[in-house]
Amino acid sequence: MSAIPDLECRDISKSFDDFKAVDHVSFSVPQGKFFSILGPSGCGKTTLLRMIAGFQKPSSGDLLIKGRSVVDVPPNKRPVSMVFQHLALFPMMNIGANVGFGLRQRGVNKTDVKKQVERVLERVGLAGVADRAVSSLSGGQKQRVAIARCMVLEPDVLLLDEPLGALDLKLREHMKIELKQLQSEFNTTFVYITHDQSEALVMSDQIAVMNRGVFEQVGTAKELYYEPKTAFVAGFVGEANRIAATVEDAGAGLLTLRTEAGQPLRGVAAAEGLARGDRAEVFVRPEAVRLSRTGGDTDGNTGAGTVQSVLFNGANSHVLLRDAQSGAEITVALPQTGEFRDLNQGDTLHYRWAPDQTRVYARG
Structure with a gap:
């Protein structure tokens, strides 16, 4: 019997008036995999991610996490966390308070919050910095804080909305490697959207190339590069x-x-x-x-x-x-x-x- 995937989208569509942003998309992501959705601006990838997060409701289709439909579950009740492009760290809070914010919202007591924050900061390579100001961190360190803030909640699926887009080129190259290493360290399912083919090719176990609301092809980086099934994939990847x-x-x-x-x-x-x-x-x-x-x-x-x-x-x-x-x-x-x-x-x-x-x- 095959394992239940961490995330499954079944014939998902989303329309805004007469415009179909996502058009009958189906895919599944096994536990612990790095899955990227790659496509140009306006292809529907952000809309798809927002439906998984619960910020938008599908016009049709079903979304399942660990085999359970979450279409009618509000965002704060879904077992997912999200890293945004601009990170959305709280500048008035120190690093520890940022990472522990979600736990405090859940009503976890202060002692346990401190222990879990220290544990996750150590795992992302930022041990001993909980009392420092967010403004004292480099761009790469802020990325790790944003991931720690999500991972401390132990989500089934971590959603990443072009999180490297605001970084300079050299830091983006470094963070591609770090993100893949962190994903392996936590063994958590990552769903990552990007328009940057290099990010998707370097980090992903599987990549979906999206165009005009549909998936043109889903495969490994090598399959997409060496065996593109459509002219769009051949021209967009590499x-x-x-x-x-x-x-x-x-x-x-x-x-x-x-x-x-x-x-x-x-x-x-x-x-x-x-x-x-x-x-x-x-x-x-x-x-x-x-x-x-x-x-x-x-x-x-x-x-x-x-x-x-x-x-x-x-x-x-x-x-x-x-x-x-x-x-x-x-x-x-x-x-x-x-x-x-x-x-x-x-x-x-x-x-x-x-x-x-x-x-x-x-x-x-």
Whole structure:
């Protein structure tokens, strides 16, 4: 018999007048997993999180926590806690009072509040700071206080509403690692919403990519990156070159296509139903493209282009090529061998990528 998931959404929808913000979404999150909902602004992820928290009621569908429906349970009675983007710490209270606020609201006596606050602060790496002012903390420490304030209540599910959005880049990179470590430490189910793919890819056990109120795909970071099921997922998760083409042969195995500039391509159909004559969109990752100065290798999808610019970013450096035949721009991840360290604008390079690295979707 399978274990009851900590969180289950069954055919959840939410409408505001004629606008459907969340459209028949279903998913479940097992105990102790880090589940992220990733999508652009306005896709419905915040509305979904607010329904789980109890701040909004679904128009239809059911929400269950530990197998129990909570659709009609008010927010303060649900076994969930929430970390907001701007943390909402109380500046007039010290750290201990902030962390213990929820316990005091529950009527826990002072002695037990102090013990539980000290215990949870130690677990988030802030032992001995209960008497300090919130203003004395760094941004990362405030994040940990906000998490401690939630975790001291021992929720079944912790909801996180873009909690790293207000931090600077370097601190966000550090906190991604810390959040994953804290989630493992507490073994609590985290439901995390973000528009930042890097946050979701680094931290999550499972990710749902949301677009226009629906889940386009749910999977691991590797599944979403290497096996995107829709053009939206392929374009939103990671970087990709997009090429318009037409299907010339849709027989068994690889598709044969031709770009609008007349270049032949071969690629893998990402979904069933593509037929000869269909308009298609081809996606290839920058790191899948191989460069050479001399060419000669005609195996795969090949071409030549002129260097437009080199985007230096250390190990993540890219070169932007303009294809000699089509004029299209192609972004290529530079290998870290030093072979192309001396590239200059105007240089000619040959490129190729394997057909099995080429994913093809129907173009609307």
